[in-house]
Amino acid sequence: MSNLKFLLQKEFKQIFRNKSLLPLIFVMPIIQLLVMPLAADYEIKNINISIVDHDKSPYSRLLISKITSSGYFKLSDYGESFKAAYDQIEKDKSDLILEIPVDFEKNLVRENSETLFIAVNAINGTKANLGGAYLQQIIGEFNAEVLLQWISPTRYNPSPQIDVASSNWFNPTMNYRFFMVPGILVFLVTMVGAYMCSLNIVKEKEVGTIEQINVTPIKKHEFILGKLIPFWVIGIVVFSIGLFFVARLIYGIVPVGSILLLYGFLAIYLIALLGVGLLISTYSETQQQAMSVAFFVMMIFLLMSGLFTPIESMPTWAKTIAEFNPVTYFIEVMRMVILKGSGFMDVTKHFKIMAAFALFFNTWAILNYRKTS
Amino acid sequence: MDKIVIKTDNLTKRFGDFIAVDTITFDVKEGEIFGFLGANGAGKTTAMRMLCGLSIPSSGEASIGGFDVYREREKIKKNIGYMSQKFSLYEDLTVAENIRFFGGIYGLDSQNLKIKSQEMIQSLGLESQKNKLVASLPLGWKQKLAFSVSIIHEPKIVFLDEPTGGVDPVTRRQFWDLIYTASERGITIFVTTHYMDEAEYCNRISMMVDGKIKAMDSPANLKSQFSAESMDEVFFELARGAQRKAD
Numbered sequence: 309m310s311n312l313k314f315l316l317q318k319e320f321k322q323i324f325r326n327k328s329l330l331p332l333i334f335v336m337p338i339i340q341l342l343v344m345p346l347a348a349d350y351e352i353k354n355i356n357i358s359i360v361d362h363d364k365s366p367y368s369r370l371l372i373s374k375i376t377s378s379g380y381f382k383l384s385d386y387g388e389s390f391k392a393a394y395d396q397i398e399k400d401k402s403d404l405i406l407e408i409p410v411d412f413e414k415n416l417v418r419e420n421s422e423t424l425f426i427a428v429n430a431i432n433g434t435k436a437n438l439g440g441a442y443l444q445q446i447i448g449e450f451n452a453e454v455l456l457q458w459i460s461p462t463r464y465n466p467s468p469q470i471d472v473a474s475s476n477w478f479n480p481t482m483n484y485r486f487f488m489v490p491g492i493l494v495f496l497v498t499m500v501g502a503y504m505c506s507l508n509i510v511k512e513k514e515v516g517t518i519e520q521i522n523v524t525p526i527k528k529h530e531f532i533l534g535k536l537i538p539f540w541v542i543g544i545v546v547f548s549i550g551l552f553f554v555a556r557l558i559y560g561i562v563p564v565g566s567i568l569l570l571y572g573f574l575a576i577y578l579i580a581l582l583g584v585g586l587l588i589s590t591y592s593e594t595q596q597q598a599m600s601v602a603f604f605v606m607m608i609f610l611l612m613s614g615l616f617t618p619i620e621s622m623p624t625w626a627k628t629i630a631e632f633n634p635v636t637y638f639i640e641v642m643r644m645v646i647l648k649g650s651g652f653m654d655v656t657k658h659f660k661i662m663a664a665f666a667l668f669f670n671t672w673a674i675l676n677y678r679k680t681s
Numbered sequence: 682m683d684k685i686v687i688k689t690d691n692l693t694k695r696f697g698d699f700i701a702v703d704t705i706t707f708d709v710k711e712g713e714i715f716g717f718l719g720a721n722g723a724g725k726t727t728a729m730r731m732l733c734g735l736s737i738p739s740s741g742e743a744s745i746g747g748f749d750v751y752r753e754r755e756k757i758k759k760n761i762g763y764m765s766q767k768f769s770l771y772e773d774l775t776v777a778e779n780i781r782f783f784g785g786i787y788g789l790d791s792q793n794l795k796i797k798s799q800e801m802i803q804s805l806g807l808e809s810q811k812n813k814l815v816a817s818l819p820l821g822w823k824q825k826l827a828f829s830v831s832i833i834h835e836p837k838i839v840f841l842d843e844p845t846g847g848v849d850p851v852t853r854r855q856f857w858d859l860i861y862t863a864s865e866r867g868i869t870i871f872v873t874t875h876y877m878d879e880a881e882y883c884n885r886i887s888m889m890v891d892g893k894i895k896a897m898d899s900p901a902n903l904k905s906q907f908s909a910e911s912m913d914e915v916f917f918e919l920a921r922g923a924q925r926k927a928d
Contacts, residue, residue: 314782515767
């Protein structure tokens with residue numbers, strides 16, 4: 309085991325001496341954690357709306373003011389011509405058109421019904437969907453108010469209405485950052501771990517020093533441990549910086565559940581992840597190859613992990629991929645423990661699966677790592 | 682009779698259809714400086730890698746310091762030193778750190794390590810450079826340091842693969858002084874080179890052509906055998922018949 313001591317000394321010296329790697333490991337994650345959660349926000353605001361108002365009645369104005377005061381919409385155009393509004397959409401200045409017909413007020417009052425027309429620019433699907441949905445909700449509320457004004461409850465019983473009162477558990481203010489920050493932290497630990505680890509080993513191949521190591525009595529497992537342990541430690545440090553400094557101080561996210569549990573899972577997760585890095589390095593001869601392969605694997609890992617898009621809404625085949633993705637489980641555990649306060653019993657399954665991943669990737673990598681050819 | 686430390690018998694390495702090393706048989710005695718010559722692509726490095734336990738032979742037998750290259754590679758590794766064609770110290774570690782690292786993994790205890798490293802730095806004249814990164818040293822010094830590091834554990838045999846490539850004549854001369862010193866201590870030297878003046882320094886040399894050993898004797902005997910003035914002529918005489926193109 310004294311070999312391991314010398315290997316670790318060497319490894320840490322090299323890492324801390326690398327002037328370009330060190331900022332990459334410690335500064336980049338902080339910057340990303342500061343920037344990305346602010347940008348990766350699914351709540352859509354500032355939807356540009358063009359309103360074509362043929363009626364210009366008090367009611368139509370009331371509806372318009374309800375829409376603009378909701379905070380979701382920005383009135384980009386107000387007029388009487390649908391064509392002018394359509395031009396706005398074509399120029400991409402507007403996302404939605406709401407057309408209020410002539411006699412909107414009259415028909416609403418006299419005939420108790422009126423049809424509004426909404427046209428949605430569906431190029432940005434998410435924005436269009438949400439915009440349409442928000443608008444319908446606002447119109448629905450408007451409708452209910454009008455109903456109350458005109459149908460006096462004294463004359464006859466109002467039609468029964470269902471009023472839905474919703475409450476958002478575990479994230480009561482629906483703060484998107486609470487949801488994104490833990491996920492992005494996983495993303496960063498993943499990037500740092502897998503990239504750095506595979507590049508580091510391949511560098512020794514490229515420079516030729518691995519040849520020198522291979523003629524020494526260093527055992528295969530010692531060499532591999534000597535490579536994994538430093539990056540395991542770095543992964544934990546990066547995670548801690550993210551969790552305690554950025555998430556807590558900047559975003560005010562304090563894990564509801566046990567921090568020990570998070571670290572326990574992180575420890576196993578990093579072993580699995582470094583196994584992937586090690587595996588990539590055994591298949592690559594140059595750092596460029598390793599980088600390309602690692603990039604490919606990481607993209608799949610991250611996009612299929614439920615970080616940005618919910619796994620539940622993926623097609624079946626994609627769900628299967630997500631199930632074989634270690635990142636998926638860590639993101640789940642992070643969100644469960646940090647937001648919901650889940651305990652060990654709730655994530656036992658995740659622990660077992662992650663341990664299996666760790667065993668699988670590392671066994672494969674070790675079998676594939678050869679001292680001799 | 683001198684003890685034999687390297688013994689090969691019809692050692693062969695194939696890569697698919699290509700026979701890189703073709704049934705080579707030779708012995709190297711303890712304390713000998715054995716020159717392993719041949720044109721580029723003749724199979725020298727492949728043969729050497731087999732002897733160091735880096736590559737498994739396709740067929741034939743070989744034993745290094747009494748250990749079998751198939752079954753006892755880990756034991757071989759404890760008893761040999763190796764300096765590869767590529768410079769193989771860590772450029773981002775200092776001179777002292779490299780010595781400490783390689784000494785450490787060869788099992789030198791900290792007491793011994795301290796003495797050894799001091800001795801080595803002194804004999805190489807690197808006192809003022811010992812805390813400088815290896816990357817900042819001139820090539821000649823790097824090579825001398827690499828050689829000293831490769832024998833830090835006093836191995837029985839040291840394998841040197843073109844150790845003086847790209848080094849100026851003065852430094853080469855100094856390098857060979859180091860080799861002689863090591864040889865006097867009883868370390869067997871197995872060296873490949875392209876410099877024929879260096880071949881003259883060897884006790885015995887073998888000439889490899891197209892994966893086969895074409896000639897093997899002392900430099901003087903080889904010269905008289907081929908009625909040549911210098912080793913250069915011997916080399917040309919033998920390498921002329923090569924089928925393989927140099928890479």
